[in-house]
Amino acid sequence: MLRRRLTSLLLRSPCSSSVASSYHQQQHHLLLPTHAEKPPALNLLRLFTSLAGTDGDRPFIAFVLGGPGSGKGTQCSRIASDFGFSHVSAGDLLRNEISSGTDQGEWILEIIREGRIVPSEITVELVRKAIESSTAKRVLIDGFPRCEENRIAFEKITGTEPDLVLFFDCPEDEMVKRLLSRNQGRVDDNIETIKKRLKVFESLNLPVVEYYSSRGKAHKINATGTEDEIFEAVRKLFSSLRL
Numbered sequence: 012m013l014r015r016r017l018t019s020l021l022l023r024s025p026c027s028s029s030v031a032s033s034y035h036q037q038q039h040h041l042l043l044p045t046h047a048e049k050p051p052a053l054n055l056l057r058l059f060t061s062l063a064g065t066d067g068d069r070p071f072i073a074f075v076l077g078g079p080g081s082g083k084g085t086q087c088s089r090i091a092s093d094f095g096f097s098h099v100s101a102g103d104l105l106r107n108e109i110s111s112g113t114d115q116g117e118w119i120l121e122i123i124r125e126g127r128i129v130p131s132e133i134t135v136e137l138v139r140k141a142i143e144s145s146t147a148k149r150v151l152i153d154g155f156p157r158c159e160e161n162r163i164a165f166e167k168i169t170g171t172e173p174d175l176v177l178f179f180d181c182p183e184d185e186m187v188k189r190l191l192s193r194n195q196g197r198v199d200d201n202i203e204t205i206k207k208r209l210k211v212f213e214s215l216n217l218p219v220v221e222y223y224s225s226r227g228k229a230h231k232i233n234a235t236g237t238e239d240e241i242f243e244a245v246r247k248l249f250s251s252l253r254l
């Protein structure tokens with residue numbers, strides 16, 4: 012039964028279909044949760060009231076985007092410790108699902124192994140729960156949204172947009188070099204999967220960055236150089252924000 016549901020999700024997911032699927036087609040395929048106890052909008056209302064600071068505002072939300080190996084996770088850790096952000100990594104949330112040993116976890120593992128994108132109804136729900144369980148007033152969402160369909164689902168369900176989008180711009184050869192020497196035992200850190208992830212990044216992730224650029228929300232950071240050098244540029248940006 013679960014298998015059947017997961018298979019049908021996979022078939023319906025524009026993000027997990029081939030890289031060749033058109034960006035415009037994706038925009039018209041908004042996936043909505045099939046299993047939510049309450050309508051998503053109501054759940055989200057609860058999210059933003061439970062995350063509220065004393066003044067009742069929702070948390071400050073920053074999406075952190077960039078190619079595989081561009082240094083998102085590394086820089087997010089430093090932003091979190093220096094600027095009091097909670098760090099929500101969408102990839103880590105999915106890997107936790109895999110560790111849980113469920114059918115859904117097995118299915119996610121196959122998608123990650125192939126460098127494709129997990130359907131929004133799974134990822135948005137994981138990200139939502141992670142934000143909800145955090146008490147922070149500032150949240151970094153690392154590695155999400157991965158495609159326009161993810162973005163549209165998040166914005167529709169939460170009724171909100173990120174306050175800021177950080178984009179780590181790194182040349183492909185540098186990203187490949189970093190991933191191949193990461194040594195964390197990730198199933199997707201091999202050259203075959205890395206090539207697929209890079210294609211997905213270019214065709215599906217970059218349109219999200221372009222969308223937020225057009226809305227004046229994206230800040231591009233040169234992600235070459237040492238971790239310290241990159242963090243200097245990040246620090247300047249965050250220090251200039253009124254958080």
Ligand SMILES: Nc1ncnc2c1ncn2[C@@H]1O[C@H](COP(=O)(O)OP(=O)(O)OP(=O)(O)O)[C@@H](O)[C@H]1O
Binds near residue numbers: 077078085154
């Ligand atoms: N500026 C840097 N110079 C050299 N190596 C780096 C730099 N920043 C990060 N690294 C290393 O590169 C690898 C990838 O970094 P990180 O995991 O932060 O990237 P990521 O963007 O989160 O990747 P992914 O999308 O695969 O999760 C790690 O081993 C990290 O230690």
Ligand SMILES: O=c1ccn([C@@H]2O[C@H](COP(=O)(O)O)[C@@H](O)[C@H]2O)c(=O)[nH]1
Binds near residue numbers: 079126154155156
């Ligand atoms: O929103 C997301 C985030 C991640 N994925 C899948 O996980 C892997 C690894 O993600 P990292 O951010 O690099 O840790 C990614 O290649 C996707 O397969 C996803 O589907 N949706």
Ligand SMILES: [Mg+2]
Binds near residue numbers: 083
């Ligand atoms: Mg990462």
